[in-house]
Amino acid sequence: MEYLWVCTEQELKEAGRKLVDVDGKAVALFSTVAGIFAISNRCPHHAAPLVFSRVSGEVTSEGPGKFGYDKDQRIIACPWHRREIDLDTGEFLADKKMCVPTYPVKIENGEILVGTQPRIQRQS
């Protein structure tokens, strides 16, 4: 797969997030404590710009009244309708029919490269 340069690692870490063009596709980059992620900028629900998403983790539960927390800094919540999306897989936590393309990322000598083909082919 072809990888294209998008920005420097330093630039992304300072901003935390950045909208970039990868071979004509709008891709949202996120730099969190969990890593660097590349995800299509278009939410498949209502086409919201995902680069504005809040970054968090997944609230889990073993039963009513019991709260757990997992995948810290690997989950985003769409800025418009708050759908939670896994940055690794692009899957919606509460809607298994929905999925956003995510892209493989390489860091070479402080430069960020993003693959031109999505990691997950399924797109809703």
Next chain:
Amino acid sequence: MQQEMERSLAKIAPEAVGAIDADVHPYFKEGLHSLAPYLSRAMQERMGLGPKPAYAAALAASDFKIPTLPYYIDGGNTRADNAPPAGGAPGSDPTFLVEDLIERYQMGAVILNGGNAISLGGMPDPDAANAIAAAHNDWIAEEWLAHDKRIHGAIVVAPRDIPASVEEIKRWKNHPGMVQVLIPEISEHAIGHRYFWPIFKAASENGLPVAIHPGGQTAGANASMLPTLASATFAEHWTNLPQVGQGQLISMLLCGAFEQFPDLRYVTTEYGVSWLPSAMWRADAAWKAFRKEVPWARKPPSEYILERCRFTTQPIDEPANRQNLADLFRMIHAERTLLFSTDYPHWDTDLPDEAQKKIPKDLRKRVFQENARAIYPRLRV
């Protein structure tokens, strides 16, 4: 009269013969005095069921009552043609109920929901309420369930005393005629609140769905549960009732009770269904957005509805275009969710011969019979 009965019998569609009526109301012949044989002497005294001085007869405080709606409704909310020939209020004579409802409409079974005790949640004194609930259930068993096997009952509980409610459920759990638990609503807690969970546990462990029904929304100690607060008229109150049913349903869907109690089933009685598509879609959208508030909800609320929640038909809304109603039934998956009910002997009844015209033919068997038999496994006929 005979001619009238024959006409009714002839109009029942084959799919509606043997219908299960999920909402019928039995009424006391003599007010609370009808419960006297089932109440302790102390409680009879507490409720003033003994002789009373004539001078106070017209004074409100001399008459102990289960709190109810603050409205005048013609005929006390009932139909004149349901008045038993032998006397008494409509719905107060088991023999006549069998003739006038079950046999006239060739029903398979009926479920009695509360009647006078349906608004018991408005009674602030838990001891009096417990005594009435228990006596009411004894009265149902002795005078109705023993009268005809086609008649079934709902165990009425006094919701301001949860431990006593659980004991009341256990007292009836082996009675073959009791098929669900009716929780008279209270305004302090939505029905899904953990306050009620001991009731859910006791009911679900014994194969008994829990049901709610309008009646207590403005009664006695209950603050108005309607979104418009205190309705000025019964017309306003009746029109807005579905919003209470929707609020209670959403509470049940998100509270986690369906996860906590795998066998729990929930019946929304007489709150209508036309609001249900919106409630399903909106609840699913809320869950998708705010799942982290209720992470125990492992599936969209609409799936819990299909699996665990049922709704009674009466009062069926009457759009000018009947196709609208058929479309609605598809939207709510009526083949799984809808239970036929008449609300006998109330004024806004839907009897089988009219209701069957509004239910598409391919849904009738499910709605009139099969859905009820699935949700009420304890039906004895």
